[in-house]
Amino acid sequence: MDSDTGDEERSGRGGVIVLLAVLAATAAAVLGVHWAVSVLFATVVAAAVLIRAPSRRKTAEKIDVFSGEADRLAGIKGALAATDMPLYLLDARENIVFENPVAAKTFGEGPVGQHVSLRNRSPAILDMVRETIAAGKSTEVEYSERLPSTQVYAVNCAEVAASVQGSGVARYFVLSFRDISETRRLDRMRSDFVANASHELRTPLAAVGGFIETLQGPARKDPKAAEKFLGIMMEQVNRMNRLVDDLLSLSRLELKAHIAPSEKVDLGPLLGQVRDGLTHLANDLDVELRLHLPENPVVVTGDRDELMQVFENLIQNACKYGQEGKKVDITLGGGGETPVEVTVRDYGQGIPAEHIPRLTERFYRVSVEASRSKKGTGLGLAIVKHILTRHRARLIVTSKEGEGSAFTVRF
């Protein structure tokens, strides 16, 4: 504001000087005085310079408005560049003005200035961009990419708020891609889990219900049949009990997944104890359990009961599913400089390679029938994985069809 008043003053003063100079020059010319004309001519030039000065200031001001716009754009770009999500800045003609580094990394780098359709051909996204530019309202669509892996994005287009200068300022729009693949995967897992759990419970429940009906009807006066059916019902109830126990155990483990255990556990005696507990099962299945321990004690930081649960399930599985091999080797090794490892190896049928990555999923079984007939719930390895995650340990599975499998826990 001050500078505006200054400019007016100066142009006013310049005008008066020019007027005086012209009058004086006319008088001098009339008088025929040469030197006076030259002096007055100089005065006119000086006045003209004075008058021009404010107009140059006006141009400078216009440039200021323009560079304000450039600053605003630079500010927007800076903010977009620092955001950890693929983002594009578009102008009102749907051309890409800027892409942030995450966008370049995720969808590939491309030259700026191009129409957005040259970067993404999804009709839903292009319609959305057009709609946002026309209506000025932010909109969102879902977009998924199949390659290289399935990714789901919530894509949003919103106008960047215009700056205070208001009219005449270019409009910009931010096109953002929020990755919701993980949320979708968890949603699917949760609903699969509920579906699986209810299915697993429904089968024994239906069996128990069926036998109760038979006992109330046709078999009412048949004590022999009643005894047999009650035996089957007890088995089904036990199965449901195991399932509920496993489910509870899983949810308890999930609750403390981030709390690392602190106990010191000597693995040699622990494995001996697990082996003793399973000798009965192994004898029933005609499998020999062979424990190989090093001379020195091997101690790890862990939760004793949970580690027992891990090795119980691995050895149980080896006996149940590797029964034909007739023996199971349990080997403890490592310690000191090398990582501590416990390997449970069976010599049974082995596991086809395509099943190995999915073994630790809840309710995943290579053969549902085989597992059910062996009283499996399909939750054992899911529990193992949870416990090992909490122990910062890994489960490594190797298997050769026809030769057997090895499950190694590496601490």
Ligand SMILES: Nc1ncnc2c1ncn2[C@@H]1O[C@H](COP(=O)(O)OP(=O)(O)OP(=O)(O)O)[C@@H](O)[C@H]1O
């Ligand atoms: N040593 C093994 N040899 C062959 N298949 C195995 C072996 N260990 C596990 N499996 C396969 O992996 C599946 C999942 O094992 P997991 O321990 O999770 O469940 P389960 O033994 O069926 O039930 P649970 O352990 O809850 O009683 C098993 O059903 C079986 O098909």
Ligand SMILES: [Mg+2]
């Ligand atoms: Mg098991």
